[in-house]
Amino acid sequence: MTALNLVNVTLEYPDGEGTMTALDAVNLAVHPGQFVSLVGPSGSGKSSLLAVAATLIKPTSGLVVIDGVDATGLNEKELAALRRDKVGIIFQQPNLLASLTAAEQLVITDHLRGKSPKSAAARAIELLDLVGLADCAKKRPHQLSGGQRQRVNIARALMAQPKVLLVDEPTAALDHARSDSIVRLLREVCDEFNVATVMVTHDTEFVPLTDAVATMRDGVLTAPVPADAGVGAH
Numbered sequence: 187m188t189a190l191n192l193v194n195v196t197l198e199y200p201d202g203e204g205t206m207t208a209l210d211a212v213n214l215a216v217h218p219g220q221f222v223s224l225v226g227p228s229g230s231g232k233s234s235l236l237a238v239a240a241t242l243i244k245p246t247s248g249l250v251v252i253d254g255v256d257a258t259g260l261n262e263k264e265l266a267a268l269r270r271d272k273v274g275i276i277f278q279q280p281n282l283l284a285s286l287t288a289a290e291q292l293v294i295t296d297h298l299r300g301k302s303p304k305s306a307a308a309r310a311i312e313l314l315d316l317v318g319l320a321d322c323a324k325k326r327p328h329q330l331s332g333g334q335r336q337r338v339n340i341a342r343a344l345m346a347q348p349k350v351l352l353v354d355e356p357t358a359a360l361d362h363a364r365s366d367s368i369v370r371l372l373r374e375v376c377d378e379f380n381v382a383t384v385m386v387t388h389d390t391e392f393v394p395l396t397d398a399v400a401t402m403r404d405g406v407l408t409a410p411v412p413a414d415a416g417v418g419a420h
């Protein structure tokens with residue numbers, strides 16, 4: 187089964203008297219453990235695609251199916267539950283809470299899902315270890331580097347054991363070495379957790395670390411091609 191399936195998804199934004207088509211009959215199927223890069227010029231619709239896949243924006247038409255559930259048929263409450271349980275979202279800016287330690291940033295997500303704080307604490311430490319931050323569990327955001335904050339962000343997104351991971355420009359605020367290690371970490375996470383991962387990126391040099399690359403242009407998405415034969419190889 188595909189973990190994320192966008193079927194004939196069209197998204198129109200109001201634009202003056204008319205509409206502008208941000209996504210034009212987009213199809214994308216991502217399997218568990220598959221890592222897809224999404225590239226394309228500025229304004230082509232990449233962030234819109236992630237927002238629709240995250241069920242944060244309802245498409246004008248088409249289906250968004252997450253782990254077998256058609257999100258387009260759900261109400262707001264059901265959508266919130268689907269997002270919480272199945273979708274991990276990693277944006278460019280980690281948006282960590284300033285007063286919480288790295289471990290607490292993770293634990294609080296389980297509180298929000300109504301899980302036991304005891305198992306949450308153990309899992310938070312495990313995940314921080316996995317992302318290379320075993321020594322930083324008690325540090326607050328201002329005591330962490332940009333790369334470390336992004337690692338906390340990734341660990342936090344994994345707390346719910348999501349089926350789908352949506353990543354928007356994770357390396358935009360980082361230097362080359364840190365960017366490389368973040369994309370390698372995402373590759374590891376994708377493999378280890380068997381999570382379907384879509385990453386929007388401008389850095390085509392990191393595309394070969396992913397399985398496939400799909401290109402967005404004026405709201406139209408090309409079918410994914412193997413990443414080593416795609417833009418990253420040039």
Ligand SMILES: Nc1ncnc2c1ncn2[C@@H]1O[C@H](COP(=O)(O)OP(=O)(O)OP(=O)(O)O)[C@@H](O)[C@H]1O
Nearest residue numbers: 199200206208226227228229230231232233234235
């Ligand atoms: N809320 C909105 N209302 C109206 N138009 C919007 C809205 N959000 C995005 N758009 C338009 O939709 C198109 C796609 O935008 P989107 O942000 O998805 O592109 P992008 O490929 O992610 O761009 P970038 O690489 O610059 O982040 C653009 O023309 C943008 O101006």
